[in-house]
Amino acid sequence: MKRLVVLTGAGISAESGIQTFRDADGLWEGHNVMDVASPEGFAANPELVLNFYNERRKQLLEVSPNKGHVNLVALEKDYNVEIITQNVDDLHERAGSKNVTHLHGELLKVRSSADENIVLDWEKDLVLGDLCPKKSQLRPHIVWFGEMVPMLDKAIEITKKADILVIIGTSMQVYPAAGLVDYVKRSTPIYFIDPKPAVSESSFKNLTIIKDLASVGTDKLMKILKE
Structure with a gap:
């Protein structure tokens, strides 16, 4: 089973009503x-x-998990899904995701x-x-500003093993989380889901941008992965 690693940020939780x-x-x-x-x-x-x-x-x-969270759970039927989130909420877990690493607590x-x-x-x-x-x-x-990110090493190891990388609702501007993309293998397909993506198709090799909210973007992702 292929390893699908998902990096999530505030954008996915915003649809549930959580402030960015x-x-x-x-x-x-x-x-x-x-x-x-x-x-x-x-x-x-x-x-x-x-x-x-x-x-x-x-x-x-x-608040409750939204369709974006739920769709990631559905992907576990066909993939070994591991979520690395910058969010401090438990919406991934409440939706049913089994493997969630919280970078920021x-x-x-x-x-x-x-x-x-x-x-x-x-x-x-x-x-x-x-x-x-x-x-x-x-x-x-x-994890407050100026403090170590204790789960970072685990997140790096997870990202290194990704067969597919999905980035949802994050600007990829906040480090060290933004640096995780540098650890995927060069051949790894990357999907970036965000209504206002802060990247272009030339930002990474094998990048596909899905310019939508997490709920709609994950629907489109699932269709793409089935093709």
């Missing part, structure tokens, strides 16, 4: 990104950061401030005073 990462003015839900997505921001105002992610978590629990998990290996499932609000077993404050299980 940040607006054109650099603000995220009205906040300076560094105030709510950096270790320095957390140290300066932990309550603000916790409240910010509490709101994101509530929003996530109110997971909103429905929290971790110890003292030991990053202590990770807990979490769906309620996280507040000051919520402690890990080592009596350290719990924080969102999110």
Whole structure:
């Protein structure tokens, strides 16, 4: 069975009603990104950061996977599908995808401030005073600016083995995730699904651009792969 590796970004979750990462003015839900997505921001105002992610978590629990997510699950009948996502939501998992690697963390998990290996499932609000077993404050299980991306090596190994690479709803401008495409074999066909693709046909060898939202674009992808 061929290995189909899918890189997903904010565009696929946007169709479910989840806000994209940040607006054109650099603000995220009205906040300076560094105030709510950096270790320095957390140290300066932990309550603000916790409240910010509490709101994101509530929003996530109110939305559902869309057709783009569901179509990727359907592809598992014919391919060994592995998803590498920049998204911190669990919509791929809720749709039924079996192999999902989260590069930037997971909103429905929290971790110890003292030991990053202590990770807990979490769906309620996280507040000051919520402690890990080592009596350290719990924080969102999110990779913030300036922090290492612990799942990157795994993502690289997955990408290296791709027989087909599909990129959905990401500008391919955010590193290190954008660099993953450099690890596919030269002969690997690449499909780029985005209504406003930030690449051209000449950007990569064997590139096919599908200029559509994830829900429609994955429908078209499935037809192409069956031909």
